[in-house]
Amino acid sequence: MKSDRAQERIVKIFREISKHPRPSGHEEKILEWLKGFARKQGWDCQQDNAGNILIRVNSEGASKTVCLQTHCDMVCEKTPEKSHDFSQDPIEVLEDGGWLRANGTTLGADDGLGMAISLFAGLAEFENKPNLELLITVDEERGMTGAQRLDENMLSAEYLINLDSDESDFIIGCAGGERAEITAKPELKDIPDGFEAAKVTVSGLKGGHSGVDIHLGRANAVVLAGELLEACSGGLGSMLASFSGGAASNAIARDAEFTLAVEDRDTLECVIETERDRIRHNFQSADPNIEIKVLEAELPEKCISSGQTGKIAKLLTSLPGGPVSYRTDMPKVVESSCNAGICSFSPSGFSLTLSQRSSNTKRLDMLNNTIENTCRRLGFECTFRGRYPGWEPAGSSDLLGKAEDAFEKVAGRPAEMEIIHAGLECGIISRKYPGIQLISMGPELKDIHSPQEKVKISSIGECFEVLNAILQKIESPVGL
The missing domain is CATH 3.40.630.10 (Zn peptidases)
Known part of the structure; x- marks a missing residue:
């Protein structure tokens, strides 16, 4: 034929x-x-x-x-x-x-x-x-x-x-691979007088398949949003109201956004501008069209504390991400990797889904141990599901x-x-x-x-x- x-x-x-x-x-x-x-x-x-x-x-x-x-x-x-x-x-x-x-x-x-x-x-x-x-x-x-x-x-x-x-x-x-489902139920707090709201968006990323494209050095919007959130917490005292990013555990996240209550919006915008320049420089070849914006937002009724906000940011920036190891017999082939696929926070709670892959069962177990220990240290629950063999x-x-x-x-x-x-x-x-x-x-x-x-x-x-x-x-x- x-x-x-x-x-x-x-x-x-x-x-x-x-x-x-x-x-x-x-x-x-x-x-x-x-x-x-x-x-x-x-x-x-x-x-x-x-x-x-x-x-x-x-x-x-x-x-x-x-x-x-x-x-x-x-x-x-x-x-x-x-x-x-x-x-x-x-x-x-x-x-x-x-x-x-x-x-x-x-x-x-x-x-x-x-x-x-x-x-x-x-x-x-x-x-x-x-x-x-x-x-x-x-x-x-x-x-x-x-x-x-x-x-x-x-x-x-x-x-x-x-x-x-x-x-x-x-x-x-x-x-082979497995998923990690990470959750927490942070306590909501009243927002102090004088605070205002700001929404930070991350968009324009290439995304892709978390197995096929993981070695290409592309940015992950959930991780970038975590880095921005970390920069906005701490000394700024920012309080997180909502977070959403990614659409599938096995896709590299292309978009993310979060809303904060902040005491000084001008300082926040300066921090984001500095981070934007750093991120664009780091990904100028692999992901050149990254857009990071600070937008107007409606002030929420409640947020989580700046301390809890910092813990979510620390989690997103501390977990393994991208290629973790390469095969010794084929050095150009990724052996183990981790992808932050879907992340959300709302008054109902926090959740993050990771996709781990490895052609080495022991390496996958080690990767899971690292994830579990990071979650335990920061006060998050972690459950592993759906393991499949290589x-x-x-x-x-x-x-x-x-x-x-x-x-x-x-x-x-x-x-x-x-x-x-x-x-x-x-x-x-x-x-x-x-x-x-x-x-x-x-x-x-x-x-x-x-x-x-x-x-x-x-x-x-x-x-x-x-x-x-x-x-x-x-x-x-x-x-x-």
Whole structure:
């Protein structure tokens, strides 16, 4: 099948997928659409207790079974000026200079395009097509809970091809991870006479995926807001009224803001100006469009004390952030990292969600110990949730050999193999199904988990052409 025709049909399916809201934990609408799509084709479709869907596509005379694995949820990020309800509104998919992107929101190509490719693989007619199991998991972006709860009797495939990679030829390993949820209930105080309110905003950051982009030196808006808050507390006696920043634990925070009650607004503005210059200088290359502003705000009824304000600031600036260590066997690959994903403070309390990743279990435990000790020292509660295992490279395998041969035949060059710091569901699935052989691949995506997310259109057809060649080689290796 010609890749341009396949590409056109895959994009059409992706546009249809994009009409159905699918935030993590609320995938009901896309799941109903997927079940309807399967029924229309006459495919067998089952759903486990976690909500994961398995669609079986049988091919006449096939002797092999391959699982194509994707996830149906997406990270929901938008630009500050964009009005969009991810629980109701469709994603507006635009074509722009050879790329697909969305209008002011994340595109959801992670992993909507993976779903589209797998569904088209089910529809496509080609020689030596194996039986396919299209596994579509839920809630991948919040901690891979769909894969964690996957029915262990669901799959029969010998091979699994994950379609959730962004631009490498093949992924053969990834980091594991966990979330930390940090909370506190500071006591609210009356605001002294003579104080006035000020809102400080941090915006214009690039953001990005907290695994794929964590090594690029980009700023995190939650951390920057913590640095600004720390500069405003102490001698200024500022009292915190509210704080909000970030949208997803696995996305580098692009925006944050906080409101203070201050005795001397002019001094506050001087402090912020000094900090603004420092921050812009530090990130002039990696994140050059940072905006920090002091705005008018309505004076709140109550705030927390300057001492409690300082503790929140100290927490945000003391926790590990960004890359923590690099692999000794591959010095350019991040081994462990920590990302401040979502932070909020209101009269109901304080909360901060971190995403920790590591390809080394002991390093992850050490990272968690550092986080826990920092929280305990400053008087915050800390709970760890959603640990998922990494995916250790298997070395050589029958599937990897077939994939390498198929790629070289299609692309005319040897395939590049990569181990990534981002998390994939392969590690979880391989533990549930010992002996299953896995690889991961996908089209070329950029800036995932941000409103700048885009996919190179030509890479969609190229990806399917390689996938098609792998599937044929699995079913009938002789002569291919």
